[in-house]
Amino acid sequence: MKIVIIGAGEIGYDLASVLSKEKHDVIVLDRDKDSLNKVTENLDVLCHEGNATSAKDLVDAGVKEADITIAVTSIDEVNMIASMLSKRLGTQMVIARIRNDELSRPNSPLKPTDLGIDVMIHPELSAAQEIVQLIKRSTATDVINLADDKMQLIGLRLEKNSPLVGKTLSEYAEEFSEITFRVVAIARRGLTIIPSGTVRLQALDQIFVLAQTESIPNVIKTTGKIETEINTIMIAGGTPVGEMVARMLCSQEKSWTIKLIEPDYDIAVELAQDLKDVLVLNGNPTDPDLLATEGISDTDAFISVTDDEESNIISCLMAKHLEVKKTVALVSKSDYIPLSQTIGLDAAINKKSAASNEIHRYVRRGRVISVTALQGIKAEVIELQAAPGSKVVKKPIQKIGFPQGCVIGGIQRNGSVEIATGQSQIKANDRVIVFCLPEAVDKITSLFQ
Template sequence: MKIVIIGAGEIGYDLASMLSNEKHDVVVLDRDKDALKKVSDNLDVLYFEGNATSAKDLVDAGVKDADILIAVTSIDEVNMIASMMSKRLGAEKVIARVRSDELSRPNAPLKSTDLGIDVLIHPEQSAALEIVRLIKRASASDLINLADGQMQMIGLRIGKASPLVGKTLVEYAEEFPEITFRVVAISRKGMTIIPSGSVRIQAYDQLFLLAKTDVIPEVIKTTGKPDVEISRIMIAGGTPIGAMIARILSEEDKNWNIKLIEPDHDTAVELAQELKDVLVLNGNPTDPDLLATEGITDTDAFISVTEDEESNIISCLMAKHLEVKKTVALVSKPDYIPLSQTIGLDAAINKKSAASNEIHRHVRGGRVISVKALQGIKAEVIELQAAPKSKVVKKPIRNIRFPEGCVVGGILSNGSSEIATGQSRIKANDRVIIFCLPEAVDNVTSLFK
């Protein structure tokens, strides 16, 4: 496919790298020479210096013949104008990143399709929802809903006192025959392992487990971790993400005690007027005296989502030092994610990866229902639908030659879900959850066509 990416920032660069590795014809358009130099030095793609709101520059970049146009600059208005012009110039499918929720509100006077946008990506909303899920499942470092919410994949850090240390995955499963779950990936000392049953669990491993949503609390207990109850929450930063988290949490459970700290006075006043069930404070969220005065030592969860990722990390480390049960930091540099738990954070969220995941799913299309990259680990979760004449139907999973670096986790068939075993059979139109290394994604996807 021919894909034009407008914006050579972090999301644009990551997408260009990913899509060029998948052998698509990629063109990157940006007016920033330094950003384009990074693209030209490191990626095998075409690049073009130009203005995304100029019809001439869009034509020169090839949008007339583009199968997909992806607008991911840092400015909403540029993305919207570029999308509208590109659609009229002939781009077949238009995907745009828009931070504001103006176009996605139920009563919005303008819809995204009015601007030529086929798929609207809202990374702030994706990140906020992910943080809310982590707060609800406080023991997990990662949590992904799959199979229409019937299954969840959680990441759990194994402490040195865990009863699982030294056991193989087979021994782990045999010890809890009444619980159906599967370990689908392990992060160990910066390495990603798609495990076999003989792999032994080590202290400080991060296990990624798949199970039905209703048994997740039991799975968590098997690792020696209690599923922590959360009732008092402190949010640092009245950013769009911080406000969205506060809004969602206060609407879902009126019994939660929620405090939000925002350094800008005017923003704090606006949020206080909007969020009636949230105590909004005007102050510096990295000020230890303020945090102590506002009772951080009695707080169950501390979420830092300011625009300064270093402040987010420092605030969360301070909270962890004061024995807060759950800390979540928003970071923009992907390199910080694998380090987050090493230095003591419970979870780190990258809103750009949420946007990349959503865009990548629409680019892949076909039988792909969802694609999600796991934070801090080189593996992807793919939900695929089996075509009636594909190579995977009507035979036991153990007889299917999946690419190396893949493991089948679960199957959603006729509305009911099950954890996959070697004896499981995939039927036409079943949805199958697969965990695999990035280099195996294309090969495993082709099996379902």
């Protein structure tokens, strides 16, 4: 597939890296030479220096013949113009990153399709939604909703005193046979394990467990963890992500006590006027004295979402040192994700992966319903629909030759969901949740066609 990526920033680079590894024909367009040089030096893709709002430069980059054009510059207006021109020039599908939510509002005079945009992505919104899910599941490092929210995948770190340490997955399942769940991946000292029943759990393993949503609290109890109630929340940073998190929390049925710290006075005043149920403070969120004065030691959750990811990590470490129950940091470097959890943070959110997850679904299309990369490990969660004549239907899962590095987690059929076993049988048009390593994605996808 021929894909033109407009914008060689963090998200553009990340997408080019992922898509080129999947053997797509990728061309990156940007006017900044340094950004393009970084892409050229590290990735097997073509680069074109040019203006995203110039029809000539877009033609030279190949948008006329492109299957997909992805506009992910840091400026909404540039992405809009590039999308409109690309569609007029003949691109089959246009995906654009638009931070402003005006186009998605019901009463908007313009629709995304009016600007040639087939799919509009909003990484900041996706990151905010993920943070809110993590606040609701206080003990989890990751929370992913699947199968129309009927199933959840959660990440849990096993403490040294966890009752599961030393047990095999078969022993774990047998001991808690009254709960239907499946451990689908394990992150262990930088390694990603797609496990079998003989794998023995170790202290500090991060396990990813799939279960029906209503069973998740019982699954959490099996690890020795207790869901702590979160009532008071402090947000560091009045960035778009911070503002969205505050708005989402205020709109929930539960009533939280929320404080938001923003260093820029004008932004703080504006947020204070807009967020009536939030106490907005003007100050430095990395200042220990300010945090202590504002009662961080009595705070249940601390969320750091400033534009400086190092400050986010340091702020969360200070909060953790002061015994805050839940800390969440926004980071942009994917290398920081496993590191942040090793040094003691509860969860780290990456905007780039949120954008990649959304875009991946449309790049793969066909029988792929959704694609989600798991934070900090090399594994993906894919929701696939089984085609009537595909190789996966009409036989038990254990008799299907699935590629190494993948496991079937769950099956959704006619609105009901079940955790898959070796005896489970996939039927035509079932939605199937698969966990696999990146190198197995194409093989597993082809089995469902």
